[in-house]
Amino acid sequence: MNLAIEDETEEVFVTVVVENFLVNLGGMGFHFTSHAEHTYREIADEVYEMLRKKIYGHVNVNHFREVIRTSGKTA
Numbered sequence: 382m383n384l385a386i387e388d389e390t391e392e393v394f395v396t397v398v399v400e401n402f403l404v405n406l407g408g409m410g411f412h413f414t415s416h417a418e419h420t421y422r423e424i425a426d427e428v429y430e431m432l433r434k435k436i437y438g439h440v441n442v443n444h445f446r447e448v449i450r451t452s453g454k455t456a
Contacts, residue, residue: 388443391409396425402428
């Protein structure tokens with residue numbers, strides 16, 4: 382996890398993760414033209430759920446990163 386990012390919202394984080402994932406899948410030969418929006422939304426929901434579980438107890442992703450940064454732990 383890139384802890385150097387400042388002021389990234391959860392929405393931006395999820396968007397970046399999903400877009401990178403879909404680009405990687407596209408590079409492996411997967412194509413989602415007929416159901417791209419549904420695929421995007423489904424993956425985004427999963428990523429958002431995983432993010433919420435990862436940062437549980439923190440105000441937002443920035444607070445989580447700050448705590449990790451100051452504690453010296455890895456995410």
